[in-house]
Amino acid sequence: MSSPLPILIIGAGPSGLLLSLLLSRHKIPVLLLEQSHSLNPQPRASHYTAESCIEFSRAGILPQMYSQGFFPNGVSWRRLNPPHFSRLIKINNPVSDENGFKMVCLPLHRLGQIMEDELKKEETAEIRYGTKVIDIGEVEEENPYVVLEDGERVKGRYVIGCDGAGSRIRKRLFGEDYFSGYTWDKQIVATNVYYGGFEGVAYDDSQFFVDGEHWHMVAKIQEDGLYRVTYGDIGGLSYEDLKKRQPEKFRIMLPGHPTPDKYRLVNFSPYKVHQRCVDKMRKGKFLLAADAAHLCNPFGGMGLTGGIADVGGLYECLLGIHAGLADDSILDKWDEVRRDIWHKVINPISTDNLKRLYQYSGPDEAMEKDPFFIMMKKAEEKEKEMNGTGKKEEQDNPGLPPLRYDMTQHYAK
Numbered sequence: 001m002s003s004p005l006p007i008l009i010i011g012a013g014p015s016g017l018l019l020s021l022l023l024s025r026h027k028i029p030v031l032l033l034e035q036s037h038s039l040n041p042q043p044r045a046s047h048y049t050a051e052s053c054i055e056f057s058r059a060g061i062l063p064q065m066y067s068q069g070f071f072p073n074g075v076s077w078r079r080l081n082p083p084h085f086s087r088l089i090k091i092n093n094p095v096s097d098e099n100g101f102k103m104v105c106l107p108l109h110r111l112g113q114i115m116e117d118e119l120k121k122e123e124t125a126e127i128r129y130g131t132k133v134i135d136i137g138e139v140e141e142e143n144p145y146v147v148l149e150d151g152e153r154v155k156g157r158y159v160i161g162c163d164g165a166g167s168r169i170r171k172r173l174f175g176e177d178y179f180s181g182y183t184w185d186k187q188i189v190a191t192n193v194y195y196g197g198f199e200g201v202a203y204d205d206s207q208f209f210v211d212g213e214h215w216h217m218v219a220k221i222q223e224d225g226l227y228r229v230t231y232g233d234i235g236g237l238s239y240e241d242l243k244k245r246q247p248e249k250f251r252i253m254l255p256g257h258p259t260p261d262k263y264r265l266v267n268f269s270p271y272k273v274h275q276r277c278v279d280k281m282r283k284g285k286f287l288l289a290a291d292a293a294h295l296c297n298p299f300g301g302m303g304l305t306g307g308i309a310d311v312g313g314l315y316e317c318l319l320g321i322h323a324g325l326a327d328d329s330i331l332d333k334w335d336e337v338r339r340d341i342w343h344k345v346i347n348p349i350s351t352d353n354l355k356r357l358y359q360y361s362g363p364d365e366a367m368e369k370d371p372f373f374i375m376m377k378k379a380e381e382k383e384k385e386m387n388g389t390g391k392k393e394e395q396d397n398p399g400l401p402p403l404r405y406d407m408t409q410h411y412a413k
């Protein structure tokens with residue numbers, strides 16, 4: 001008897017690796033095709049919410065993440081101009097959620113390494129690096145296939161495009177320009193840096209700076225003192241121009257106004273910023289997940305968080321189909337639910353997260369007018385009033401509305 005066709009997963013980014021791992025833990029054959037020869041080392045996601053940790057736990061990698069990462073204490077919003085760096089609002093991360101999961105910080109390439117190591121132990125999983133998908137077969141085919149650069153056709157039970165923002169699978173399914181939404185007129189620069197000057201000021205583990213011109217974010221991402229500094233810059237500048245502007249940006253933004261000899265810049269990556277979502281995440285046996293299906297700006301860390309929730313739900317669908325508990329129609333429900341959550345939760349919240357950093361005349365106006373700041377200020381005042389009645393004077397992070405959706409409720413049996 002011939003062996004069953006694998007589920008083809010295109011792209012060994014975090015979403016492709018996680019989906020491959022979740023499925024192969026149940027001995028479902030998966031073939032992961034990645035165009036590069038190794039995992040991507042660029043500075044991108046670093047913070048994973050307690051809710052995302054449910055999926056990492058199901059994949060059996062949460063203990064490694066907790067031991068290699070750390071638990072950020074909270075997040076604040078600050079001024080850049082005098083009084084320098086003072087806090088506007090601070091919210092604490094709860095020690096853990098009601099299920100015992102907690103937000104963890106770990107740079108993406110280290111998370112990728114954990115997943116790759118685990119995947120290599122699974123006998124029904126195969127990863128092929130240096131394997132670029134350039135085309136797909138007919139959507140109507142019973143067994144979908146992809147075409148590789150050398151012309152080889154690889155067949156699968158399903159094809160899952162986890163191939164990121166520029167997804168070839170999305171373009172071949174729906175056309176080159178099919179990605180509703182917009183590109184911001186600003187761009188961002190993500191850097192990883194060692195700088196002792198952060199330790200001398202009473203920074204929180206993560207903070208956003210509200211400033212019309214030099215809006216940015218500073219977050220500790222490793223216990224050894226590695227920080228992520230992500231800042232906004234003028235849209236349309238070339239890589240070289242952005243690189244030239246970086247020392248002056250750091251001089252203005254960082255405590256102590258350092259010159260380049262005072263810090264060690266280990267990564268520098270400009271990104272265009274988008275808010276986009278496809279109108280369909282499924283066509284026949286082809287599906288799109290995570291960045292291949294939707295994008296948002298990274299302020300507030302909702303990009304991969306949404307992708308992980310896609311993957312958790314898709315895993316439940318594919319597991320149900322594999323076990324005979326559901327048919328293909330469950331994938332339409334998944335498509336509908338995931339896009340709905342992006343439009344109602346991820347897009348508006350991530351948009352506000354970015355705009356509140358620069359759209360007001362300054363931090364004072366932001367505190368007066370921004371609905372989130374007004375809400376947090378009120379909560380802070382209430383806590384202060386209650387102080388003395390045994391209540392604590394800090395505010396807990398109100399967290400995000402749920403991004404996960406349990407697909408097992410749509411199993412037929």
Ligand SMILES: Cc1cc2nc3c(=O)[nH]c(=O)nc-3n(C[C@H](O)[C@H](O)[C@H](O)COP(=O)(O)OP(=O)(O)OC[C@H]3O[C@@H](n4cnc5c(N)ncnc54)[C@H](O)[C@@H]3O)c2cc1C
Nearest residue numbers: 011013015035044045046133164190290291301303304305
């Ligand atoms: C500065 C920054 C900070 C961020 N911080 C956070 C954060 O804290 N929390 C958060 O949730 N999100 C964050 N994000 C977003 C997050 O990094 C992305 O959402 C996430 O990396 C998307 O993962 P993915 O697997 O969908 O795609 P990708 O990571 O882009 O992976 C896609 C993979 O597919 C491969 N591929 C592409 N085309 C092909 C092809 N034709 N054939 C074979 N392989 C192919 C690529 O080589 C790549 O390995 C941040 C993003 C940025 C830019």
